[in-house]
Amino acid sequence: MAAGRHKWQRHITLVALILSIGVVLSALFIPLFSQGENLAGRTIQGVEFVGLRNVTADELYPLIYSRIGEPLQPENFNNDLKALFGTGYFGNVEMRLRPNANETVDVVFIVEELPRISDIEFLGADELPLQEVKSVLGFVQGDVYSPQKVKEGVALIKARYREDGFFFAEVWYRTGELDPETNQLQITYIIDEGDDIPISRINILGTRHLDAEDILDILEQKEVGFFDEGKFQESLFEEDKLKILAYAKSSGYVDAEIDPRATGYEIRWRNPEKPEDGRVVIITYKLVEGDIRFFGGYSVEHNPNAMNLELNPPEREIDGPEDLSPIYKPETLLGSLEFIDADIGEVFDERRYFQDRGFMQEMYSREGYVYAQIRPEFVNFELTEESLNRFESCLAMESPAGEDDSRCKKHAEYLNLTALREYLEDNPEAEGNVLRHIHFTVSENNLAYIENIILKGMEKTQEYVIRRELLIKEGQLFNSALVNRSREKLINLGYFKEVNLQMRPGSSDEQMNLIMEVKEQPTGTISIGGGYGTQSGFSIFTEVGDRNLNGTGQRLSGRLEYGPLRRAVSIDWTEPWFYEACQDSTGWFWRNKLKDINNAPDLTTLEKIADTFQNNYSEIGKVMKSYVVEAESVGPARRLDFVKARIRVLIDDYVAKEYECYRQYPRPWSLRLGA
Structure with missing residues (x-):
């Protein structure tokens, strides 16, 4: 019995100890939602993050709503947890409150970080630049590990290889062991690139008037031959579709289309009886030409409800179009274009039309009217004596009777009937041709000033290196000529392979934001060579340099030359903007x-x-x-x-x-x- 009592006493003592520890812990960390109301209003003395591995507290503190020195507000708890979960860094987040003796409270977040990617390795990537393969992935080194994104990377890499003609490329991946010290792991993609496939034949179908041989000449991809490798690339297959369309439209077939049902490529054995000879690709393009169009002239009018305010202030009385003061008069705009009335009857080249429309837009942008709109209206008509007579009679109508007459009168006002009749008299064989006339309506709208110049895409280059090259500044009147020249200057630096411009509305109708997004390219160089001189004898040299040192725009190069009779070392440093x-x-x-x-x-x-x-x-x-x-x-x-x-x-x-x-x-x- 005594032994039994001692045994129960030991159990009671153990239970009491556990309960005591529980009481102490509950005093230190009060459950969030059960006791939060009791501590509401207390001043927050501290905010702690427990369990951080690859993220710092300084990164997280600005995201939460519970701030040091402010009263504790239970309504912020959910927002705090949502903000931390929203980062995507954590698999679990808990929030605890720790009351202090001085009637303050500490907020403690206990987090479990998701693993990070320490490195991305590619095995077997020989034919494509490694950077191109990396760029297709939806993640980079240092990102949170996502099994789904890593798996999707397989399809993305295979698609990139398909673009370059590697249709039989295979990709696998493996994940490394999780490092318990850093909470990071490595991703490895194993690539079997397979063989590229040559193009054995390109078929052009559907040409009634255009020459198929001329179309073959403009294509980027060629059939395999003595001078052409003929390697098939899916991306170029799509580009060649656009080239065929552009060629047809510039030849007057403005309604031309590529028939998707009869256009494609087929991979087959070069010789079915000899599989060892490999596979080939046969490409087929089906063009639907449509009817040819000829140039019928241009006309321009200004939208009276969207005139510039600088020359047409609101207080000015305007009774008719003759009272308007446009930035450019219609005759000035028409005189600046490539298509003119003397070209009436020529094949309608859509490329020239787009150039003309773009040039009018550019003229206004140079003056700061970047919001100007050039709206085209197409008038297609058959060039006959009867149609010209009809337009002339419509033009003489004072009150058109119906919708058809009203439309006819409007179109007649657009057309240069005198030039059309002269052309028909001089070229009677053109009777029956369908002409296309374009009437432009210009809405000048208001001036635009540059509110912000936003630079994006720099990984190495410092922002000031780009800004000092720009010929435009924030607050200045927008000038497309200076913007384009600034883009050219950035490209000429040699730091970027692409400089893309976007324009976005600003905080008011007279403000706009200019976004410049750059894509950097390698700027380091290394060369090794040798030479021979009658006095210096044989020598070898190596030269290394960087024309954008640490992203500062400075140029640094070093050269080492060594030989039995000549040994030299030199270092060059250049600061191109010493006075900036x-x-x-x-x-x-x-x-x-x-x-x-x-x-x-x-x-x-x-x-x-x-x-x-x-x-x-x-x-x-x-x-x-x-x-x-x-x-x-x-x-x-x-x-x-x-x-x-x-x-x-x-x-x-x-x-x-x-x-x-x-x-x-x-x-x-x-x-x-x-x-």
């Missing part, structure tokens, strides 16, 4: 402004130039405008020169400072050391 800190504008800003002012032909142009001064220089623009207004009191003979002289005095100090900056600091600045 001394200027607060892009390029010769003030000198160019002065040049524009001196060349301005009238007061209206000076007023437009004043509008380009924004942000730090907006006051200068306002003063310039006031000079233009005050000029009304000056005699007409010297009015323009008088305003220009006043403006030159206004900006002379800025011009002088800019010139002094450029004079003192040469560009570029180089240093060479050698021995």
